[in-house]
Amino acid sequence: MEIKVMQSVTEANENKAKEIRKLLKSKGIFMVNLISSPGSGKTLLLEQTLPILKKKYKIAVIEGDVATDKDAQRLMQYDIPIIMINTRGGCHLDSQTISKALNELNLNNLDIIFIENVGNLICPAEFDLGEDEKIAMVSTPEGADKPIKYPYLFRGAGLCILNKTDLLDLLNFNKNEFYKDIKNINRELDVLELSCK
């Protein structure tokens, strides 16, 4: 009789993430993992950024969604490689899936890969995808209390984007509270205020 020792999900994910990080480093590719709630503006950020960045860099996008390929369709016009991952209800991307997506890309011809994670402020924060940087995006209508109420993502992120600042005057968004909480959670975290629209 044989006893099979299974890796824990977390351990397997971390090991694969390490492999990815090593592979991308050897190819000189910078990978960004973009995480936010549903509807904070991740796809619009890419829509506004890709035309500028693609003048200088070779870019690909890995697009994660629970259902539909709507976001991938929106990015089609920018004429860059897009790998669409439909999680069929799954609440996060994992490194195994990213590894398979990378197999579909020509890594000898890329500088930057953007991962647009599934819209979820909780689960994606726990899964290392082998990225160089996590970006935590939050939009003003969601309220200033999001960092303190969902601290795990903000603790692990390298950049926070505060989007939809064009709506600030209409909302009771307490900027002091927002910045104070961010400082308490992750003193190193830079915040970039944007209106992607």
Added chain:
Amino acid sequence: MEIKVMQSVTEANENKAKEIRKLLKSKGIFMVNLISSPGSGKTLLLEQTLPILKKKYKIAVIEGDVATDKDAQRLMQYDIPIIMINTRGGCHLDSQTISKALNELNLNNLDIIFIENVGNLICPAEFDLGEDEKIAMVSTPEGADKPIKYPYLFRGAGLCILNKTDLLDLLNFNKNEFYKDIKNINRELDVLELSCK
């Protein structure tokens, strides 16, 4: 040697949910499971609704959060029983936890229980809590494509609340698309347009 057969997480959750449903029916209590993205306005909906409903009904709230007791604190002033569940990073509430919360309430003296689930459009949709009705809440700044992109919740909900309609004029929110998608996902689902603010 003994072989222990463990129930699957899903099966155990469903069995406990059935127990809860039976218990609450015997007590004549109606339980609502309120689900949305972070910052769609679940707590504000309760803040606006409780003062009106409590004139006629005996109400309790079970408050789920990943971290902090900020939402529970906001509801303290309404002088009703509040059970706070801190999931410490967990992405949904389950029926086992709700069962424990119900043990803390006097079920002989209640008409309605509101569960404010963790802010997440994905995972909470999969966990039956023994509620009578799921309410799927979505706010206009999140975009009209939320039902089609996160269909599981809308398929299982008895009511959809579209919140923050006061911002509609400022957003590119396509109402036709929103209602068309809802009809395709769940023909029975009623939509209530609100501005909780």
